[in-house]
Amino acid sequence: MARHQAARSGDDPAHLSRDTLWISRFMMAAFSSLAICILLVLLYFAGVTDARAVILSISAIVGSVLVFWLIFWFGLNRGSRDPSLTLPMATSAVVSLLFAMTLSDVTRDVLVSYFGLVLLFCVFRFRTPMLLLLCGLILVGYGAVIALSWPVGGWKAHSDDIARWMAMATALPMFAVIGGNIMAGRRAAMRRLAASEERFRRLTALSSDWYWEQDAALRFTTVSAGLETHAGIAPARLIGKTVEELRADPAPEELAAYQNAVHARQSYAGIEWRMRDDAGALRWISMDGEPTFDAAGELLGYYGTGRDITQRRQAEALVHFRAHHDALTGLPNRALLNDRLAAAIDQARAVSRELWVVFLDLDRFKLINDSLGHKVGDMLLQIIAQRMQGVLRGSDTIARMGGDEFVLLLPDSPAGSLSTALIARIMDAVCAPVSAAGNELLISCSMGIAVYPADGDAGDMLVEHADVAMYRAKQAGRNNFRFYKAEMNELAMYRLRMESDLRNAIESQEFVLYYQPQMDLKSGRISGVEALLRWQHPRPGLVHPAEFIGVAEEIGLIVPIGAWVLEQACTQAAAWQRAGCPPLQMAINLSARQFAQKDLVSSIDAALRRSGLAASQLEIEITESLMMTDVEQAAATLNELKRLGVRLSVDDFGTGYSSLYYLKRFPIDKLKIDRSFVRDIGSDPDSEAIVGAIISLAHSLGLSVVAEGVERHEQLAYLARCGCDSMQGYLFSAPLESEAMERMLRGLPPSKAAGERGKMAGAGQMPGPVASGKAGAFNPPPAWERK
Ligand SMILES: Nc1nc2c(ncn2[C@@H]2O[C@H](COP(=O)(O)OP(=O)(O)OP(=O)(O)O)[C@@H](O)[C@H]2O)c(=O)[nH]1
Numbered sequence: 001m002a003r004h005q006a007a008r009s010g011d012d013p014a015h016l017s018r019d020t021l022w023i024s025r026f027m028m029a030a031f032s033s034l035a036i037c038i039l040l041v042l043l044y045f046a047g048v049t050d051a052r053a054v055i056l057s058i059s060a061i062v063g064s065v066l067v068f069w070l071i072f073w074f075g076l077n078r079g080s081r082d083p084s085l086t087l088p089m090a091t092s093a094v095v096s097l098l099f100a101m102t103l104s105d106v107t108r109d110v111l112v113s114y115f116g117l118v119l120l121f122c123v124f125r126f127r128t129p130m131l132l133l134l135c136g137l138i139l140v141g142y143g144a145v146i147a148l149s150w151p152v153g154g155w156k157a158h159s160d161d162i163a164r165w166m167a168m169a170t171a172l173p174m175f176a177v178i179g180g181n182i183m184a185g186r187r188a189a190m191r192r193l194a195a196s197e198e199r200f201r202r203l204t205a206l207s208s209d210w211y212w213e214q215d216a217a218l219r220f221t222t223v224s225a226g227l228e229t230h231a232g233i234a235p236a237r238l239i240g241k242t243v244e245e246l247r248a249d250p251a252p253e254e255l256a257a258y259q260n261a262v263h264a265r266q267s268y269a270g271i272e273w274r275m276r277d278d279a280g281a282l283r284w285i286s287m288d289g290e291p292t293f294d295a296a297g298e299l300l301g302y303y304g305t306g307r308d309i310t311q312r313r314q315a316e317a318l319v320h321f322r323a324h325h326d327a328l329t330g331l332p333n334r335a336l337l338n339d340r341l342a343a344a345i346d347q348a349r350a351v352s353r354e355l356w357v358v359f360l361d362l363d364r365f366k367l368i369n370d371s372l373g374h375k376v377g378d379m380l381l382q383i384i385a386q387r388m389q390g391v392l393r394g395s396d397t398i399a400r401m402g403g404d405e406f407v408l409l410l411p412d413s414p415a416g417s418l419s420t421a422l423i424a425r426i427m428d429a430v431c432a433p434v435s436a437a438g439n440e441l442l443i444s445c446s447m448g449i450a451v452y453p454a455d456g457d458a459g460d461m462l463v464e465h466a467d468v469a470m471y472r473a474k475q476a477g478r479n480n481f482r483f484y485k486a487e488m489n490e491l492a493m494y495r496l497r498m499e500s501d502l503r504n505a506i507e508s509q510e511f512v513l514y515y516q517p518q519m520d521l522k523s524g525r526i527s528g529v530e531a532l533l534r535w536q537h538p539r540p541g542l543v544h545p546a547e548f549i550g551v552a553e554e555i556g557l558i559v560p561i562g563a564w565v566l567e568q569a570c571t572q573a574a575a576w577q578r579a580g581c582p583p584l585q586m587a588i589n590l591s592a593r594q595f596a597q598k599d600l601v602s603s604i605d606a607a608l609r610r611s612g613l614a615a616s617q618l619e620i621e622i623t624e625s626l627m628m629t630d631v632e633q634a635a636a637t638l639n640e641l642k643r644l645g646v647r648l649s650v651d652d653f654g655t656g657y658s659s660l661y662y663l664k665r666f667p668i669d670k671l672k673i674d675r676s677f678v679r680d681i682g683s684d685p686d687s688e689a690i691v692g693a694i695i696s697l698a699h700s701l702g703l704s705v706v707a708e709g710v711e712r713h714e715q716l717a718y719l720a721r722c723g724c725d726s727m728q729g730y731l732f733s734a735p736l737e738s739e740a741m742e743r744m745l746r747g748l749p750p751s752k753a754a755g756e757r758g759k760m761a762g763a764g765q766m767p768g769p770v771a772s773g774k775a776g777a778f779n780p781p782p783a784w785e786r787k
Pocket residue numbers: 328361362363364365366367369373374375376377378381402403404474478
């Protein structure tokens with residue numbers, strides 16, 4: 001019948017529960033009626049009533065119940081004010097009893113007590129008016145029964161009935177009023193309870209928390225629906241289970257906190273544990289719990305709230321990962337490396353074994369970045385990081401320090417003892433060709449190795465020493481590795497000091513320009529000067545560029561230094577001219593970094609404008625290698641410079657590519673024969689032949705030639721014989737300070753110690769080799785290998 005009613009209400013849960021309530025009331029009334037029938041049968045067997053009365057009464061009761069059942073079946077009860085049909089059923093029970101009374105006059109007192117049963121049933125259903133109605137019906141009905149049986153026996157025979165009637169007439173209205181109020185109070189309490197439950201339901205629906213209760217054995221007994229809504233876990237899965245039975249893999253310390261709290265019967269908050277949701281995914285759950293006790297202080301259980309904190313935990317894990325890993329390669333970063341390094345040192349100390357700390361830096365990675373772009377550089381870094389991970393052992397760590405620098409921790413262990421074979425494998429992995437964005441790239445790396453405990457017992461010291469050794473490997477030509485040695489540190493200190501002093505040098509105006517004249521071999525006059533950079537260091541004195549240009553290039557200072565040289569040289573040349581000196585060609589050297597500057601041409605133009613020097617009087621010296629790095633770009637830049645009107649010469653000609661192709665391709669005006677060929681004139685016929693060939697080649701291409709490093713007369717004579725246009729070297733003049741140069745230009749005799757020779761041994765042309773070890777202003781250690 002319930003299903004029938006539910007089907008009619010479209011399986012709506014609200015209807016379903018209402019129908020269930022009606023039906024349960026109907027069934028209770030039906031069972032009450034059945035109880036009356038049983039009592040009637042018992043009365044018969046007790047001999048206090050006759051069979052006819054019992055049969056007829058039971059038939060009436062059963063008949064009326066059947067009628068009500070049919071009413072329910074067809075849903076005719078719906079829409080009525082009393083859908084559970086309690087009043088009609090009570091009325092029919094009363095009528096059936098009255099009917100039984102009319103049939104039996106001996107058992108009226110028993111039957112009258114059945115009215116009490118009916119009224120008791122109704123007292124929990126009806127309010128006062130209904131109860132009064134029912135009581136009225138009983139009184140009227142009973143009065144009618146007495147009246148109908150009056151003729152038989154008269155007053156005396158019915159004195160009991162009359163007394164009962166009168167007692168009932170007194171008691172029933174009071175009963176109706178009290179019972180009705182009980183009912184009204186009960187309903188009001190139920191409404192309040194329902195409202196409170198509704199509020200709680202809404203609250204839990206709004207909140208991301210859910211409510212739960214546990215029994216004394218800490219098994220869940222109640223779990224609100226929010227668990228399913230917010231965490232995808234059906235509450236039924238928790239019922240009857242403990243946290244220990246449900247957890248997926250607990251964080252031991254957190255479960256310990258839970259167990260300690262429940263063991264001590266204390267409240268707890270923020271206990272976090274994991275369980276699988278209905279789809280099998282792991283979920284983090286946080287619980288707050290409060291114990292409840294009975295009057296005797298015995299634990300009844302716990303109740304509290306829970307929430308799904310999976311997202312928060314995932315976000316925390318992500319933040320933690322990002323804080324400890326490099327975003328590009330996913331490798332551990334410096335912070336995590338430090339942790340692992342400390343742990344690896346502890347471990348190595350505990351087992352008395354070595355630990356290798358390897359500092360790895362890619363060779364000329366900047367070139368790839370600059371020529372193919374950062375994206376390709378990034379891809380290369382990612383691929384190389386993966387490859388290195390592939391060759392490392394499980395116990396090894398590789399971290400990215402930033403840029404193209406990596407640090408590897410290689411612990412020694414019986415399972416995989418350390419050897420340079422592992423280093424070679426890493427090197428092979430890096431050096432294998434890489435395909436990135438359609439480019440086939442080849443790169444190498446330099447590595448420095450510091451060994452625990454020999455090279456230090458602190459993590460940062462080992463990394464520092466490995467870095468020093470790596471730097472040494474770079475200096476030794478790259479694509480190799482070096483183990484750290486104590487002497488290397490002195491070298492590193494020297495370099496550090498130089499770096500920091502260099503950074504101050506521009507601001508402190510410690511740079512000076514020396515000028516070395518170039519003599520026209522036909523006229524014997526000064527045709528131009530080359531501006532040569534020197535560093536007037538406050539402590540050691542004049543420093544040769546061979547000692548600091550390489551460092552300035554590496555730390556990027558070469559660009560501002562080059563700009564200063566340009567500005568200074570143009571200003572000086574214009575000043576000499578204004579002072580009445582004959583016009584001359586001012587030559588300056590350009591570094592690779594300057595040449596790659598996007599604003600090179602405009603900055604030269606600006607320097608010329610500021611100084612007032614004619615562009616044709618400025619000569620830019622570039623090296624062959626500088627032009628060959630990116631031929632297209634170099635051609636474009638050189639053409640722009642040419643359009644500006646400056647002259648271009650190729651420095652150190654003969655030592656590099658010496659490609660005829662670029663001589664034809666680039667708008668060059670002059671070749672500068674390298675000093676190494678000039679030096680051997682008179683002693684090496686091959687060098688002489690090369691010098692002769694360069695001069696005739698240049699002339700046939702319409703270029704002029706200058707020979708540098710001329711120190712002896714026989715060199716000069718040979719050059720003159722070959723038709724060389726001009727020469728530069730100590731034979732004519734050492735590099736001079738501006739004042740001395742001006743005297744020379746004016747044809748005045750030189751003042752004392754005007755030349756650089758007296759001030760700095762080994763002074764040569766920038767950036768040529770140093771002739772004497774005495775030049776070391778910073779006194780580098782003997783192991784120092786100049787680049
Ligand atoms: N693509 C890319 N380049 C980076 C990143 N971080 C730093 N770099 C570049 O990496 C280069 C590092 O160059 P260096 O190690 O100083 O020089 P190098 O060209 O490798 O020369 P050597 O180390 O002397 O052989 C610089 O050009 C940086 O701009 C990065 O995350 N991605």
